[in-house]
Amino acid sequence: MRNRRKFIGAAVAATAMLATANAQEAKHYRFAHDQQLNTGYSVAYDMFSARLKKLSKGTMIVDQYPGAQLGQEPQLLQLVKSGDIEFAIVSSANTATISPQAGVMSLHFLFRNADHVIKSLADQQVIDAIKAMIDETTQGLHVIATGSQGVRNIYSKKEIHSVGDLKGIKIRVQATATEDAIFPAYGAQTVHMPFGSVYTSLQTGVVDAAENSINVYLVNKHYEVAPVLNITEHEANNALVYVSDKLWQSLSAEQKQWVTTAAEEISAREPARAFELEKSAAAKLKSIGVKIVEDVDKKSFTTIADPYLDKLARELGPHAEKIKNLIRAIN
Template sequence: MKYPARIVAALTCAIAFAAGAHAQDAKHYRFAHDQQLNSGYSVAYDLFSAKLKELSKGTMLIDQFPGAQLGQEPQLLQLVKSGDLDFAIVSSANTSTISPQAGVMSLHFLFRNEAHVVKALADPKVIEAIKTMIDETAQGLHVIATGSQGVRNIYSKKEVHKVDDVKGMKIRVQATATEDTMFPAYGAQTVHMPFGSVYTSLQTGVVEAAENSVNVYLINRHYEVAPVLSITEHEANNALLFISDKLWQSLSAEQKQWVTTAAAEVSAKEPAKAFDLERAAATKLKSIGVKIVTDVDKSGFTAIADPYLDKLAKELGTHADKIKTLIRAIN
């Protein structure tokens, strides 16, 4: 059947109006981090944004700003606190710049292995304890999920086979009380700097080594200036997903539930995917000739680190001590 032109025009206008109204209903939010795409952080974004879009029927859309486009992690935290950024995923270590007790997640050898990391970061009691820690020690933001970028290893121009090999070594570390205690305990010298400065500092010799996960080492091309990766696995590379309090308070009860459910998807699925990226990265690094030292004797490191677990957790505070105890109890 052929409709009159005026009816076709009216229908076209109605469809266009409905589409426009739907587009107006959709709201965009900003999600930032300091890593490249194909990182654990971008995986967290993919999971969170897809689930939130599904639950909200396209009314809550998340735009990603990777690669420190909006700032390094300490700056991102300040932007979230002020309400100028909606969401950010940040390492638990850098979170200690606004909540020192978050340094508990950086305790060396707190986690026994990959399975322990994945299970702990999805544990409801651990997640609730972390949320409470932030709510009671920082203002302007809330933790809604946990994440991972694997575990951290040392990279340099020299091989590390045992703890004696790091004595006197200038290592760029994250600026936490935990790092500033542990690396000197091994005999190393700690140096702080923004992540974005690590490549040049390794290149120029300002530092002799740095430490991070395998995939971060790969995608940021740090192997070009530090071609030896020693698998020390001294620390879990944990992350926390934040929402600004300003945004949280503006959401309806239903929207808050959508955000909470989408965030749970990150805690449940992202850590395992992050470790998959770690394995793929190691394969890629080997294929391009990077030296990976797998026979690191960790016993010397753990002998030094173990006595600090309880001591540092207690010194950091009651929240930190509770989180440490909950994580250690997970089998």
């Protein structure tokens, strides 16, 4: 009996020691973004963190910091570059603040429809070209995946049925050269500000309109201050997932492979999920009485925007032009 107790005691002690060793082996990493939960960004986190935990057998744990807890997107990019945050998902448009050629992803009507967005973001040639663009034009971080939050639409207090309805409108846009060229061509005045300031600016009249995906419009309650959603679908709401170079250089070859494989899950699966969120968000907005203008004359927009596709991509640089050509070639 005494020997049996000793055996059980030793087994319990060994189990405790093993649990302690495993806990010590597990490392936690931060994954930051500026959106709420139940958005494409949090979906990307869920996919990535679950797969990385499984691949690493629980030794690499990724914790989510949503809602701009660690900063707005331009700040997040700087924190990843400095190694103060390990992972972040940031719009390709805000990426243009550190790599201007990333603005190519914001070209209006570059993508034909939702399927084209999904296929393009999963295309290995497109992904490799984006990775090369970031690696060759900036330092301190690397792209590991592409993501989506659907496509962008214009919301305001007034209905927009054609490009003429934008004349003189002050609209908050992302700070890219492409936005600053195309929206004025529509007759609008562009205004830049952090995403977190959009609600108050719409409320106080600092801007008349803003633009984003349907689900982002919903979860951030922008419909409260801009109750008309105009389905312009003028731009893909692309995102890029980053790893800091500081972390990347510290990882073993095996760990790098785990991160790469987990990130591939995002590019392959998250964009389709983002468009599902868009559909459910539109249904919810209708149910609460938001006015959704679906009969927007998109041709009035594309007539102006199409000539800018080649011109702006060429002006942005060789990486931008290559990415544009690869995306346009996808059927």
